[in-house]
Amino acid sequence: MEIKAVTGELTGIKAGAIIVNHFEGMKRPDGDAAAVDKALDGAISRLIKQGDIKGKLNEVTLLHNPGKLPASRIAVVGLGKKKELNINKVRGTIAETCRYLRGKGVTSVATGAQGAGINGIKIDDAAQAATEGALLGLYTFRRYITKKENNSGEIKEFMIVGQPKVTLTKAIARGRILAEAANWARDMVNEPGNFMTPTHMAEASQELAEKYGLKIEVLDKEKMAELGMGGLLGVSQGSQQPPKFIILSYKGSDSDKVDAALVGKGITFDSGGISIKPSEKMSDMKGDMAGGASVLATLIALAQLKPTINVTALVPATENLPSGTALKPGDIIKAMNGKTIEVLNTDAEGRLILADALSYAKKLNAKAIIDVATLTGACMVALGNTCTGAFSNNQELTNKVIAAGNETGELIWQLPMFDEYKEQLKSDIADIKNIGGRYGGAITAAKFLEEFINGTPWVHLDIAGTSDTDKEKGYLVKGATGVPVRTLVNVILSLAKK
Ligand code: BES
Ligand code: MN
Ligand code: ZN
Numbered sequence: 001m002e003i004k005a006v007t008g009e010l011t012g013i014k015a016g017a018i019i020v021n022h023f024e025g026m027k028r029p030d031g032d033a034a035a036v037d038k039a040l041d042g043a044i045s046r047l048i049k050q051g052d053i054k055g056k057l058n059e060v061t062l063l064h065n066p067g068k069l070p071a072s073r074i075a076v077v078g079l080g081k082k083k084e085l086n087i088n089k090v091r092g093t094i095a096e097t098c099r100y101l102r103g104k105g106v107t108s109v110a111t112g113a114q115g116a117g118i119n120g121i122k123i124d125d126a127a128q129a130a131t132e133g134a135l136l137g138l139y140t141f142r143r144y145i146t147k148k149e150n151n152s153g154e155i156k157e158f159m160i161v162g163q164p165k166v167t168l169t170k171a172i173a174r175g176r177i178l179a180e181a182a183n184w185a186r187d188m189v190n191e192p193g194n195f196m197t198p199t200h201m202a203e204a205s206q207e208l209a210e211k212y213g214l215k216i217e218v219l220d221k222e223k224m225a226e227l228g229m230g231g232l233l234g235v236s237q238g239s240q241q242p243p244k245f246i247i248l249s250y251k252g253s254d255s256d257k258v259d260a261a262l263v264g265k266g267i268t269f270d271s272g273g274i275s276i277k278p279s280e281k282m283s284d285m286k287g288d289m290a291g292g293a294s295v296l297a298t299l300i301a302l303a304q305l306k307p308t309i310n311v312t313a314l315v316p317a318t319e320n321l322p323s324g325t326a327l328k329p330g331d332i333i334k335a336m337n338g339k340t341i342e343v344l345n346t347d348a349e350g351r352l353i354l355a356d357a358l359s360y361a362k363k364l365n366a367k368a369i370i371d372v373a374t375l376t377g378a379c380m381v382a383l384g385n386t387c388t389g390a391f392s393n394n395q396e397l398t399n400k401v402i403a404a405g406n407e408t409g410e411l412i413w414q415l416p417m418f419d420e421y422k423e424q425l426k427s428d429i430a431d432i433k434n435i436g437g438r439y440g441g442a443i444t445a446a447k448f449l450e451e452f453i454n455g456t457p458w459v460h461l462d463i464a465g466t467s468d469t470d471k472e473k474g475y476l477v478k479g480a481t482g483v484p485v486r487t488l489v490n491v492i493l494s495l496a497k498k
Helices: 031-039 042-051 089-105 122-137 167-192 197-212 221-227 231-234 283-287 291-306 352-362 377-381 393-408 419-425 443-451 485-497
Strands: 002-006 017-022 058-066 075-078 106-114 157-161 214-220 244-251 260-264 265-272 310-320 330-332 342-344 368-373 388-392 412-414 458-462
Touching: 002 122, 002 167, 017 031, 017 042, 017 089, 031 042, 031 412, 042 058, 042 075, 042 377, 058 089, 075 089, 089 106, 089 122, 122 157, 122 167, 122 265, 122 310, 122 377, 167 265, 167 283, 167 291, 167 485, 197 214, 197 244, 197 265, 197 291, 197 310, 214 221, 221 231, 221 265, 221 352, 231 310, 231 342, 231 352, 244 291, 260 291, 265 291, 265 352, 265 377, 265 443, 291 368, 291 485, 310 352, 342 352, 352 368, 352 485, 368 393, 368 485, 377 388, 377 443, 388 393, 388 443, 393 485, 443 458
Parallel strands: 002 157, 017 075, 017 106, 106 157, 260 310, 260 368, 265 310, 368 458, 388 412
Antiparallel strands: 058 075, 214 244, 244 310, 330 342, 388 458
């Protein structure tokens, strides 16, 4: 989709559809909607008066232009109550409107920078949000559908009308970088497990490195053994697919230091292993590498935005399958940092591979560590599908992550890390065991990870509930969400600023 900034009046634009807005509770059209209303001899006013247009958030009313404007159709979109409008609603509304128009066969769309000037929303943020909304909302994953669709087309052109043009053009470029990175992660996560193997993840990372000039290293089994990565090797030993440890680096500053390590869980399929999961919904576990995909995708955006900072993404990638060679409940393994782990449940595998990856981040001397993982069903029980869970040893870094999440609409809620929770992880015969008791599972998982952090400022993000969705809503479509790519990019930008 081509997205461009256009100066001039929306009413003068030739397009398949132009988008104007209406706020809930307003008696008459305003701004662009008023101009269109005038050209259409009060058509919008009449619909408002009749109650057909209420202005409720995401309500779309389509008017056919009786030849008085260059555009073929006018979509009047509800933005809800004016006082409650925020940037995330703009993203969602543009997404819903674009999907609606695509369904009507519209191929070119123009809109003003919806929301600009309202509740302190700046025009560049509005234009960026519209760009993100359009690209994220129109995302599809159809590569395995052989029947080509002919009824629902594609929006090929999206115009944002306003000024100054340079500001809009820059905002569009930024929105595109963020949304396309998130959509890359979505593609990775939606890909089924038979294609998205650890080897495929490594190859996709190699391609990114070449395309964006990033540094890459992929460790194989031999190297893992040399480094003592007993967690990753242990989880992978039940699978026929070789594990990979992906190290992708963005270098934006002259220093040799790693300013931030982004660690992502890369379980390309989680059957649970010998502690096998129930078969219902097991297929969802093809997405258990969403954390890994998100940290790789973050580097795509950084390579284009070029902040002055060095960031390394680390992804331990493997399948978790049962077999005659698989880890068994009760086995003891040794992580890269030398700690021994009693594996009482082979389905708590994410923390085992992260133990090595976090140890590796420590070895790199990373100044800050953020890990992202579809780690626990318990986090989903606690927070539902609305927020990602945050767990940390450092409030300053956590505040930055949460603030970045608020900007992007990828909501994050912090959960406690009291040492009392750690008691559940005491093992009688090893340094630590990999499961706690029945309750507080998201927190005990985080306390487990903390054992491999040793004081470095660190935030763990549990995206079990937020990495995919079964509902189409706002800029989310069914399947992978791309969470928390846009947030991670913002966090890194804020770290680079200081
Ligand atoms: N990948 C799962 C967590 C998960 C569950 C993510 C549902 C997304 C949706 C993880 O490896 C897992 O199986 N965790 C166990 C841990 C338990 C055995 C301590 C869980 O949450 O049940
Ligand atoms: Mn598991
Ligand atoms: Zn898992």
